[in-house]
Structures are given as C-alpha cells and as structure tokens.
Amino acid sequence: MTRLPSHFYAMIDPAGGHEPVSMAETILDAGARIMQLRLKDAPGREFLAAARAIAELCRKRGAILIVNDRVDIAILADAHGVHLGQEDLPLEAARRIAGPNENKIIGISTHTVEQARAAENGGADYIGFGPMYSGGLKNIATGMGLDNLRAIRAAVRIPIVAIGGITEARVAETLAAGADAVAIITDVVNAPDIGAKVRSILALARD
Numbered sequence: 001m002t003r004l005p006s007h008f009y010a011m012i013d014p015a016g017g018h019e020p021v022s023m024a025e026t027i028l029d030a031g032a033r034i035m036q037l038r039l040k041d042a043p044g045r046e047f048l049a050a051a052r053a054i055a056e057l058c059r060k061r062g063a064i065l066i067v068n069d070r071v072d073i074a075i076l077a078d079a080h081g082v083h084l085g086q087e088d089l090p091l092e093a094a095r096r097i098a099g100p101n102e103n104k105i106i107g108i109s110t111h112t113v114e115q116a117r118a119a120e121n122g123g124a125d126y127i128g129f130g131p132m133y134s135g136g137l138k139n140i141a142t143g144m145g146l147d148n149l150r151a152i153r154a155a156v157r158i159p160i161v162a163i164g165g166i167t168e169a170r171v172a173e174t175l176a177a178g179a180d181a182v183a184i185i186t187d188v189v190n191a192p193d194i195g196a197k198v199r200s201i202l203a204l205a206r207d
Contacts, residue, residue, distance in 0.1 A: 002159075003159065003180070004034060004126065004159050004161070004180050004181045005033040005034050005063075005064060006031075006032065006033040006034055006181065006202070007171075007175060007180070007181050007182065007202075008032055008034075008181060008182060008184070008198065008201050008202050009034050009035070009036065009161045009163075009181040009182065009183040009184075010024075010027045010032040010034065010035035010036070010183075010184075010188070010198070011035070011036050011038055011163075011183050011184065011185045011188070012024050012027070012035055012036065012037045012038060012039075012054065013038045013039075013185050013189060014039065014042075015185055015186065015189050016188075016189025016190050017189075018189060018194075020037065020039065020050045020054065021050055021053045021054055021057070023189075023194065024037070024053075024054040024057055024058075025057055026194050026195050026198075027188075027194065027195070027198050028057055028058065028061050028063055029195060030194070030195040030196075030198035030199045030202070031198065031199060031202050032063065032198055032202070033061075033062070033063045033064065034063060034064040034066070034181070035054075035058070035063065035064070035065060035066070036065075036066040036067070036068055036083055036183070037050060037051055037054055037065065037066070037067050037068060037079075038068040038185075039068070040068070040069075044070075044073070047070065047073055048073050048076055048077060051065070051067055051073050051074070051076075051077035051079055052076075052077045052078075054077075055077045055078055055079045055080075058079075058080070064080045064081070064105070065077075065079040065080050065081075066079065066080060066081045066082060066083050066105060066107060067079045067081070067082050067083070068082075068083050069082070069083070069084065069085065069088050070082065071084075071089060071094045071097045071098065072097070074104065075097070075098065075104075080104070080105050081104045081105025081106055081107065081125070082094060082104065082105075082106055082107075083106075083107040083108075083109070083128065084106065084107070084108055084109070085108075085109040086108075086109060086110075086111070086115065091106060091108060091119065091122040091123060091124055092122060092123075094106055095123065105125045105126070106123075106124055106125055107124060107125060107126045107127065107128055107161065108122075108124040108126075108127050108128065109127070109128040109129075109130075110127045110128065110129050110152070111129070111130070111144070113151055113152060113155045116129065116152050116155055116156050116160075117155055117156060119156075119158075120156045120157065120158050124158060125158065125159075126158055126159040126160065126161060126180070127152075127156065127158060127159075127160055127161070128160075128161045128162075128163050128183065129144070129148075129149060129152050129160050129161070129162055129163070129179070130143070130144060130162055130163040130164030130165075131143050131144060131163065131164025131165055132144055132145070132146075132149065132162050132163065132164045132165055132166055132170075132174060133145070133164060133165030133166060133170065134165055135165045135186075140164060140165055143164060143165050144164075146173060146174070146177040149162060149174070149177045149178050149179060150177050150178055152178065153177070153178025153179075154178075159180040159181065160178060160179050160180050160181075161179065161180065161181045161182070161183050162174050162179035162181070162182050162183065163182070163183035163184075163185075166182050166183070166184050166187070167184070167186075167187040168184075168187055168197070168200060168201050168204065170182075171184075171201060171204045172204055182201075184201065188201075
C-alpha cells in the first residue's frame, strides 16, 4: 500500500454505545473510505458477524475494511486487511496465516522509531503511531507529540496513521507533521451527529 484512500481513518468502536454495523453505515454514508473494526471485548461469533456485515457495506461503497487484532476474522469476513499491535501475532506469522490472500493489508501499531522501521522492513503496508496526545479513549497522560511523529515520518516511507487523543481541532497539525491519515475514536463516537462530524473532518483533510 503506497497510499491510503483518505486522510480520515475511521474507527468502528463501541466506546460511544453505538451498534457497530449501524455506525459503520453512517460513517460510510458521510464519505469515509477506510475504517477499522475494533471490538476488543466482543465474543468471536459477534465480532465475525459484524465484520461480515461491514465488509459487505464497504464493498458496495468501494471502501476498505481493516479488522483489529484478529487475522482469522479478517480472512473469514473477506475484509481487506488486519491491524496488529505489538503484543499481537507477529507480522510474518500473520502473512503466513493469510496464505494465498497475499493481497491482505497489514498495519502495525508502533510507538518508537525502531518499531516503525521494523514494521516497514518486515513488510507492513502501513503503521499506526501514537498515542499522539493526552486524553482520548485510553485517557493517556502524556502523548508522543508532533516532534516524535516527525521523527517517524523521517524514518519510514510507508503510510502513517496517527492515533490517540486526536480531535477535529488537531487534524491539520497532525497531517502537517507527517501523518498520512488520522484515526479518531472519542471525538467521533461522542459527537451528537456522527455523520456531520465525519464530514467536517473529511473537509479538513483534503489534499
């Protein structure tokens, strides 16, 4: 993957109490073209059902679905790819499981220059980097900040998705510091009108 389809990387997360498939449809209708399904505490059966439904919505709209953590669910749902953390399956193992699905996108969460370079050298299609700022879903005390993002940008050529404490107000500065896209959870799921929030973020993130 040499380029992400949008500067807004949507996160389908139950943090705001929204039903995942309905939320995904709202975000897609607002113009999102890449999204990650993140159901940390969902049983496998429930996770797979949601992934299959959202994958179908994405196919109809020409959007990309990435499944968080679960390579098996990404394959069974025919999602476009999977996103792995530092404690999840190693990148090489995930590629082996994907087997003939060699076109699956694999993203890797990173927190340091060394991890970012390792992900790129290992064949990751993109990296996540963060947490960028304090606050956010995990109530981070101190974020990595823009200088660390600039260092990551200088170290790798693959796309960077910045995540963690990013709000609509911080989209422009985060992109200017080298992120190819911003992943936003709290500021979107807590918005009174999710569709309007997504459209507003997309308007900020145009080339």
